[in-house]
Amino acid sequence: MPLPRLALTAGEPAGVGPELLVRLATTPLAATLVAITDRHLLQRAAARCGLAVELADDDGSAPPMRRPGTLRVQHIPLAVDEVPGRPDPRNARHVLDTLAEAADGCMAGRYDAVVTAPLQKASINDAGVRFSGHTEFFAERAHADVVMMLASPELRVALATTHLPLAAVPAAITPAALTRTLRIVHAELQRKFGIAAPRIAVLGLNPHAGEGGHLGHEEIDTVIPVLDALRGEGMHLLGPLPADTAFVPAQRARYDAVLAMYHDQALPVLKSEAFDRTVNLTLGLPFIRTSVDHGTALDLAGSGRADPASLIAAANMALELVARCATHPSSPRRGEERGEGPPPPETNR
Known part of the structure; x- marks a missing residue:
């Protein structure tokens, strides 16, 4: 039986999110993990954490098992390399593009759920984009009351x-x-x-x-x-x-x-x-979205010491919700909606 496909967003590149993603990849979580971010950002995060994580381009498949320490990547490049602890507004568009890909991918059936790492709202607003949070972004993207x-x-x-x-x-x-x-x-x-x-x-x-x-x-x-x-x-x-x-x-x-x-x-x-x-x-979204309950922890970014417990809990809850919704009569299974209905909305830019 194919594993659920979880889309993972790294959030603020200068925060702890990238390190949390590579730590999650080392767990035996029974899911195909697809990180939607910059491949090189993940490589640097793994090096800071002292982890050997095998990165591979995502091919859209859902195999029946995953080896701990493996992570697929949907590459979306940074505008500039991150400096841990120092958010750069020039990377705001990168962050928004990762969220858009995660939401659109879920609505198109490419992912079963999205799990988000923390982002820095101020950095996005400093780039001239009005932004109040993940919740509001996904609501607007999906045209949903949430x-x-x-x-x-x-x-x-x-x-x-x-x-x-x-x-x-x-x-x-x-x-x-x-x-x-x-x-x-x-x-x-x-x-x-x-x-x-x-x-x-x-x-x-x-x-x-x-x-x-x-x-x-x-x-x-x-x-x-x-x-x-x-x-x-x-x-x-x-x-x-x-x-x-x-x-x-x-x-x-x-x-x-x-x-x-x-x-x-x-x-x-x-x-x-x-x-x-x-x-x-x-x-209220037409897809499952879970997240950590903490911020970007800029003071810990780059140290390799960030605790992944909340992200692991978010990923586990996403899998529980995927399994429960699959048995609910009103819940479409991944792929059933592919090619049907209106295309996903355009990004507000």
Whole structure:
């Protein structure tokens, strides 16, 4: 039986991503690993890590086994050679091209999933390209409504808003947006995690979930009406819950996932408990995308000491989701969609 094909993006060339990719290649992961990046970047990363990694051009095949220490490459050249720890905006286009190839390849059936290493948003913006993150890039590329989720073996946290300044969060939580987000989370918990009747805990925006309007009206005006309407559709929704007590053990037993209102409302809890076992995934895409839960670690780049645990966890979760989605009646298998439907969208450049 052919192995799943995982597309791997190296993220910021001057960060730890390339080193994480070559370390992943040395594991016995049961997948065909295709690194979408510069071949010479990977060679230099392997040398810094003291690893012997065999690189080969990707021919599109999916053999039944892979030897640890082998890595296929879809070569996309850097504009300039990397200097570890010092991102260069001239390589921003390279980074975006790797993401575009990964997304388009998944939508065309060349890859079963994409696993992304961390990138440096500031470097891309410094190149004159407005960029707020992987999640938003893939959403635009696929013309999809998406939700960011971080998941560990113990906890799943989805976000109603992602990379927004805190002052912009209340206005972004509209009835339409919250309804759309909860529907995506509910459907993806069923499809990707195999939970037939998901229980979702929804956090309030304000302290104590607004305390009856004394600490804010967003719960009364927006959150509660949305939850009531979706309960009428059959969803099992808890809340709005105060964020400061939602994660105690007695509460966790009541739900399968949490929807937090903003990035730092719940992610510190998750990362403090399981930093090296937490995976970032994008719900709502027409393909599977997982990622590490950390940044580019520029201070470690080039040292060969970066810990690949989060990337390994992301790759393992991608394989689990590939296997689960293959058994779901609404999930196309790789290759079924090849040649069908509209071509992938053009890159926004």
